[in-house]
Amino acid sequence: MHFPGDWINERNEVIEPLNHGLKRLYSNLGRSSHEQNPVAILIDENANQDHGECYGFSHVYSGTFAIDINVDKLNMTRVSMGINDEQFSWLLNEGDSFVVPEGIMIFSNKGIEGITQTFHNIIRENLINPQYVNKVRPVILNSWEGCYMDFDTQKIIDYIDAIDDMNIELFVLDDGWFGKRDNDTRSLGDWVVNEKKIDLAKVIAHTHKKGLKFGLWFEPEMINYDSDLFREHPEYALGYSSKERALSRHQFVLDTVNKEALDNVYNQITKILDKYTIDYVKWDHNRNVYDAYSHYLPANRQGETYHRLVLGSYELMDRLTKRYPNILFESCASGGGRYDLGMLYYMPQVWTSDEMDPMERLYIQYSTNRIYPLSTMGAHIGKHKTADYSVKAKLSAIGVYGLELDPRTLSEDEKKAINGVTKLYKEIRKPLINNGTLYHLSSPYASNFMALMSVSEDQEEAIVQITSIKKETIKYRFLKLKGLLKDALYENTYDKKVLSGQHYMDIGLNLSRGRNVLETDLIHLKVVKKSKE
Numbered sequence: 001m002h003f004p005g006d007w008i009n010e011r012n013e014v015i016e017p018l019n020h021g022l023k024r025l026y027s028n029l030g031r032s033s034h035e036q037n038p039v040a041i042l043i044d045e046n047a048n049q050d051h052g053e054c055y056g057f058s059h060v061y062s063g064t065f066a067i068d069i070n071v072d073k074l075n076m077t078r079v080s081m082g083i084n085d086e087q088f089s090w091l092l093n094e095g096d097s098f099v100v101p102e103g104i105m106i107f108s109n110k111g112i113e114g115i116t117q118t119f120h121n122i123i124r125e126n127l128i129n130p131q132y133v134n135k136v137r138p139v140i141l142n143s144w145e146g147c148y149m150d151f152d153t154q155k156i157i158d159y160i161d162a163i164d165d166m167n168i169e170l171f172v173l174d175d176g177w178f179g180k181r182d183n184d185t186r187s188l189g190d191w192v193v194n195e196k197k198i199d200l201a202k203v204i205a206h207t208h209k210k211g212l213k214f215g216l217w218f219e220p221e222m223i224n225y226d227s228d229l230f231r232e233h234p235e236y237a238l239g240y241s242s243k244e245r246a247l248s249r250h251q252f253v254l255d256t257v258n259k260e261a262l263d264n265v266y267n268q269i270t271k272i273l274d275k276y277t278i279d280y281v282k283w284d285h286n287r288n289v290y291d292a293y294s295h296y297l298p299a300n301r302q303g304e305t306y307h308r309l310v311l312g313s314y315e316l317m318d319r320l321t322k323r324y325p326n327i328l329f330e331s332c333a334s335g336g337g338r339y340d341l342g343m344l345y346y347m348p349q350v351w352t353s354d355e356m357d358p359m360e361r362l363y364i365q366y367s368t369n370r371i372y373p374l375s376t377m378g379a380h381i382g383k384h385k386t387a388d389y390s391v392k393a394k395l396s397a398i399g400v401y402g403l404e405l406d407p408r409t410l411s412e413d414e415k416k417a418i419n420g421v422t423k424l425y426k427e428i429r430k431p432l433i434n435n436g437t438l439y440h441l442s443s444p445y446a447s448n449f450m451a452l453m454s455v456s457e458d459q460e461e462a463i464v465q466i467t468s469i470k471k472e473t474i475k476y477r478f479l480k481l482k483g484l485l486k487d488a489l490y491e492n493t494y495d496k497k498v499l500s501g502q503h504y505m506d507i508g509l510n511l512s513r514g515r516n517v518l519e520t521d522l523i524h525l526k527v528v529k530k531s532k533e
Contacts, residue, residue: 030289089303140402149176215280256312356382
């Protein structure tokens with residue numbers, strides 16, 4: 001099993017047989033993980049979701065990588081993984097040392113789900129900043145899908161006022177607040193508030209007065225051609241020369257190999273974070289690395305650029321997250337282009353994908369949490385018209401919940417639909433999103449249903465999310481649950497029945513009725529009696 005993809009199509013779940021020869025999973029674009037997530041799972045031919053032997057492999061690294069799986073003539077399977085050797089070399093002088101990226105290797109005799117749950121436990125217990133493992137994540141409203149870069153002070157204040165009755169806890173001002181940034185062609189690298197466009201102090205004060213936290217968007221590892229920083233220091237951008245540099249999305253990649261460039265951006269950002277009361281930072285990374293040439297390195301060390309670039313980015317993240325331990329940092333890379341364990345060490349949550357179509361999103365989220373805990377997975381309600389707001393809210397509730405839209409456009413009925421799910425989310429987020437044990441009940445890749453279930457540590461509470469892909473007529477349909485106490489009695493919010501854990505696991509939830517396209521249920525179960533006696 002592995003997870004290839006692309007922008008707005010991240011981490012497709014692919015299961016295929018291994019044959020003789022070499023299978024290589026890799027990235028050669030300077031980062032994980034749109035094209036291939038740095039994870040592989042080997043599944044014994046007799047194993048399934050819950051039983052049998054499986055092996056899981058993952059890098060703790062955010063740069064170019066390769067996972068080689070080789071089946072030899074004796075049917076022996078060998079796995080090796082590390083930095084991608086394409087365009088990589090390292091000059092190691094006598095007495096020098098080189099630290100290779102870490103990796104995680106897992107064995108499970110409890111099937112694929114055993115791999116999932118072990119990954120989740122390792123990530124929560126050993127990787128994510130302990131400060132955030134059990135800390136509930138605030139419900140977010142992000143401005144991007146609502147107004148993009150078209151805003152002023154009053155418009156943003158109107159957004160904040162429009163969510164008075166929506167149980168939002170954090171407002172995030174996305175791209176467009178700095179330099180001369182009215183479109184994506186300019187000002188990356190100029191991290192100075194555009195005071196003609198936005199009175200940031202007034203907006204932050206208004207946000208905090210409303211009882212909300214405030215967040216801000218940055219893209220520290222990029223630089224626009226049309227920026228004061230590039231005009232003053234063209235050597236801060238990767239690439240051989242201005243004519244030959246690969247311009248993508250109107251931007252270059254900042255040369256984080258260069259300590260001077262790193263310090264420049266660090267100092268700019270700290271001036272902002274020192275001056276204003278910021279509770280959250282969205283850290284974006286919106287293009288691949290095509291021209292790995294650093295002006296900082298001599299010719300005989302250019303093969304070190306890709307790896308040194310990652311080390312420089314890690315240094316920048318390390319300095320900022322240690323200086324501001326109370327700021328919640330969220331990683332983003334054109335959505336899920338850098339969803340990996342290296343990033344999760346510095347930032348406890350990731351924007352899962354820029355794809356807001358709920359039909360596409362359910363596949364992305366289902367396969368993402370094969371590896372990554374629900375508490376790391378940004379899952380927001382968007383303005384996409386494929387489904388109503390009730391469906392979009394229920395799909396977003398199994399993750400780090402939030403909204404990406406203009407709240408002024410919502411009707412009272414739409415707000416009511418969202419608020420009902422938001423209220424439930426706040427109830428379940430600590431026991432079931434942060435700390436629950438996850439089960440994949442039904443795969444959208446193999447059936448007409450996506451069904452997930454998270455069970456609390458004491459097994460007395462659970463949440464079930466089920467979505468139908470296609471329309472189905474009335475038929476007998478039971479969804480078997482997992483992880484409950486056999487002798488306890490649970491009441492569910494779907495049909496209000498009180499049944500034993502044994503019944504739910506052996507017979508299942510009775511979903512025997514017709515279902516429509518993208519119909520979604522969010523079913524909460526709680527113990528009402530510890531024993532059925």
